[in-house]
Amino acid sequence: MTVSVRPTRAGAGRTPGPDREELPVNDTLIRDAELVVTMDGDEIPGGWVALADGTVTGVGRAGDEPTAARTLSARGALVTPGLINTHHHIFQNLTRAYAPATRYELFDWLRTLYPLWTALDEEAVEVSTWVGLAELALGGCTTTADMLHAHPRPRLIDAQIRAARQVGLRFHPARGALDLSERDGGPAPDALVESAEEILGDSERLVAAYHDPAPGSMLRISLAPATQAAVTERLMVETARLAERLDVRLHTHLAEDRGEEQYCLETFGRRPVDQFEHVGWGSERAWVAHLVFSREDERARLARWGTGVAHCPGSTMMLGAGAASLPDLRAAGVTVGLGCDGSASTDHASLWLEARTALAAARERGGAAAATARDILRAATVDAAACLGRGDELGRLRPGAPADVVVWELDRFAFAGAHTDLVEAWLRCGPVRPRHTLVQGRPVVEDGALTLPGTTDMLTVHARISRRIQRLGAGA
Structure with missing residues (x-):
């Protein structure tokens, strides 16, 4: 099953002229998943999820992928809503x-x-x-x-x-x-x-x-x-x-x-x-x-x-x-x-x-x-x-929903032998961490690492503050 919405952004859907380059409809395509679980009634082997302008524009099966400005691999992974x-x-x-x-x-x-x-x-x-x-x-x-x-x-x-x-x-x-x-x-x-x-x-x-x-x-x-x-x-x-x-x-x-x-x-x-x-x-x-x-x-x-x-x-x-x-x-x-x-x-x-x-x-x-x-x-x-009062918009992967998506690694040692039910494997095996975590279509975690700048410096500052606070308990 494929569900897709093609947004009409500037330039999209028009026939490109000789001096006009056709723009991709989607910002991001997450593709080649072992399984996409939409929480909207579908579990799609080999599925994909397309995102544009902070929203989900489509989900579907391998072979019907739309174009996108960039692609994130979900090979060997489970894709779920955030x-x-x-x-x-x-x-x-x-x-x-x-x-x-x-x-x-x-x-x-x-x-x-x-x-x-x-x-x-x-x-x-x-x-x-x-x-x-x-x-x-x-x-x-x-x-x-x-x-x-x-x-x-x-x-x-x-x-x-x-x-x-x-x-x-x-x-x-x-x-x-x-x-x-x-x-x-x-x-x-x-x-x-x-x-x-x-x-x-x-x-x-x-x-x-x-x-x-x-x-x-x-x-x-x-x-x-x-x-x-x-x-x-x-x-x-x-x-x-x-x-x-x-x-x-x-x-x-x-x-x-x-x-x-x-x-x-x-x-x-x-x-x-x-x-x-x-x-x-x-x-x-x-x-x-x-x-x-x-x-x-x-x-x-x-x-x-x-x-x-x-x-x-x-x-x-x-x-x-x-x-x-x-x-x-x-x-x-x-x-x-x-x-x-x-x-x-x-x-x-x-x-x-x-x-x-x-x-x-x-x-x-x-x-x-x-x-x-x-x-x-x-x-x-x-x-x-x-x-949280947001049951009509969050928690599902469907066209029009906010683009909050997680790609979970399932191809590590902890999942060796887990073939029959990838959702059960996701929670029973592990520990498992995301390959990608996207919020509103923006990766906060990409390829297993935070995309945020200054993480080491922030942890150093946190250590200074937490040690100061904990010294209060020792009377220092």
Whole structure:
């Protein structure tokens, strides 16, 4: 099957005269793939994908390739839509695998790291975001959400946006927030806590300055109080109202830890999902991270509301909370995307690795038939896009879609003998990294390497900043 759209750019489609050279219709042709998986109903052996002006113009089988200005080889490779990360805390790569916190569960882990995060400034956030986005691209991610919830200084989201524009990933920063300090019963020190007025005012400023709701947008803002165990009920209520007025999405952690459940019962007299509904968040405008500790009726309510879940099994398992049951969430009708979560809990930013973890966790919970690699690929593309409110455009390779494409190497030693199902091989074998990662048609990774300038210098600066921050924990 071939699906193709021939765009009419200047010069295209006209008969060339003697002094006029015919221009190629497409900018880029990715060809000779072992398999193209469109996530739009087709798997095409020997397929190709054509791109022009930042969009997909066609997909098809060998022998019907269009012309293009340049060609990228997918020989020996699997081609998929770019992966979409629905939950992250990228700044935490500054305290990755921080030894004093590696044996703690969630809230003790947070109390160990919060004092270090009080040192965050614009340089630290911009550099850590640049490094984190580059790492995500090397794991096949083309779109990412990120919750920055520690704001010891102003305009840290602005610093993230500067980094995202340099790297070139599609970016959904979630303006995180903490307004409940330790002395008021919350987990965060005063230096990381803002007033509700400051949070709401800055949230509105960011939406006005940066949010782009247009199709194909590279940047969308969402509003994200960290968790009901770390913010006031007032902030949750007023943030929901503000998101409705500004028409932006809502994001928070929900039912991540037994400590959150206990806090909500003791403070509000309600379980976390009940309180979530009470403050006006039960809607299709919201997506939540984790939902590890939920009941059947609660999952059914999320499905009814249209509230998506960012499934991050690597992080919650590493922190000793286990993983949400992907089979149970899907059986309830909940839309489930994948997320890497924090770079100081998961300690990586590879969405491929998180996808493999999700496959293993689902089968551990529900048996060998509980999930396939295609189920997980759907969670990392189509369903992840829906979580971010972009299910009508991202996560598929079809004409008119944004040109976010990954070419995955499948011709290495790790895949020797894997011939019968290349999608299963992609996730069960490995580790695997992209040969090419393209965002809006532009390669961020090409021939296995970042195309970004100054990567070595950026890592040097990151090391300087992260060592300075970690010295705070040693009292230096």
